[in-house]
Amino acid sequence: MAATSSAGDDGVRRLDEPLLRSLYALLTEASVSKAAGKLGIAQSAMSRHLRVLRQLTGDDLLVRAGNRMVLTERAQALAAPTRRILADMSLLTSQAMPTSPRELRLSFRVATYDFLPKRFFADLVERVNRQAPECDLVVRGLGSHFEHYRQLADGEVDMVITVWPELPAHLRASGLLSEKLVCLMRRGHPLAGGDMTLEDFRRARHFTSLEHVPGQGSVIDNQLAEVGVPIHTAVRTQFLSLAPAVLAATDLVFTTGRLLAEDFAREYDLAIVPFPARIAPMRYRLVWHERTHKNQAMRWLREEIVAAARALAQRPPD
Structure with a gap:
């Protein structure tokens, strides 16, 4: 019994x-x-x-x-x-934020891709370390098949920085940056010295980002399709930090936003060439789930991310 x-x-x-x-x-x-x-x-x-x-x-x-x-x-x-x-x-228990970020004891988790310059992330880390020294920041990559949307819903990540325009209805978003697309290549590249035409661009061999959704291509692939420009991709990778060294050693062309192009050009003395047609700009958005929308600590971090993006946008072109 x-x-x-x-x-x-x-x-x-x-x-x-x-x-x-x-x-x-x-x-x-x-x-x-x-x-x-x-x-x-x-x-x-x-x-x-x-x-x-x-x-x-x-x-x-x-x-x-x-x-x-x-x-x-x-x-x-x-x-x-x-x-x-x-x-x-x-x-x-964390809806209300302490009177000062210094009192926070949290691990903030942001999923993104390395399509923004390193100085953006450096500025963001500096802001968090200075204002909330007991917090840590986890920056992780974006998964395929829009896995990061599920991660937001499941609480695996707190917010996402993305360039994809489509969002599920249960997610909220704020615009971060909008910048024109440019082409990056080595300074001795045959297309670096003159006015590159759309046909020149089409015939070139390209370095591009990995497809976010297999079979659908990347955002830039879709933008190029809208202007009717199929390209020959020689290298596709999720590690965009490889681009400067690869471009410096080859005749590949990398199409990306101006800010990242300037970052890479300084590192490897590469040439930045205007995109040879009218094309939609890159638009970066900060995305979060409805479940964290009113959380004051998350709101504070979102404001700091937006502030870091604005500081980057206000920096004069090189």
Whole structure:
């Protein structure tokens, strides 16, 4: 009877925050000992939490496969909603920002692509370090298939800097920058000395960014398609920082925004040539989820990102 009573006590326990945190640790670590270490609790306590979680979910969650533990299908399906619930719970206690950013103790997570100059990120880091020294800034890449939109919804990232114009209805956005497209190449390139025509551009071999959505191309691919200019891409990569060295050593052409082109041109003494046709400018936007819209700490960071972008835009051309 005593054993039945104990099981009953566990069975009526509510799914509270400690249990949710234990659940997420178990789902991410797939190990009782590692999950306990991650949360700084005893392994015996984590084992008790796992027993309760199994009763509450009606699933084993972790099962043995050979000499290791693996997640069940049900456990795998619980990872995203558990992460989202924990992220939403954190907003309940962090909605109001302290009187000064110096009192913040947060990790801000921004997903972006390296299509903005390094000095933009340097300025942003300086602003955060100076005003909120106890906070840290995580800058991560954008995933394919618009994965970053799901990451915003699930609380994996706090905001995104993107150039894609289409946004789901549940996301909010603010304009950061708008700049003209230019072509970047080595100074000795045959097209660097005169007036490059659209036909010259079409015949050239190009360095471009990796497709954001396989089969749809990059934003610039789509812009070029609008003016009827198919191009021969010789190198496509998500690491745009490779561009200066590659351009300096080849006759490839890189089409990008003016600010990044100027950054690269200073680094490798490259030539910047106007784009040979009328084309839509690059428009950068800061995007965030409705769930964090009223969070004061997130609002403060958004304002700092906008301020860093404006400072960059006001810098006179080289």
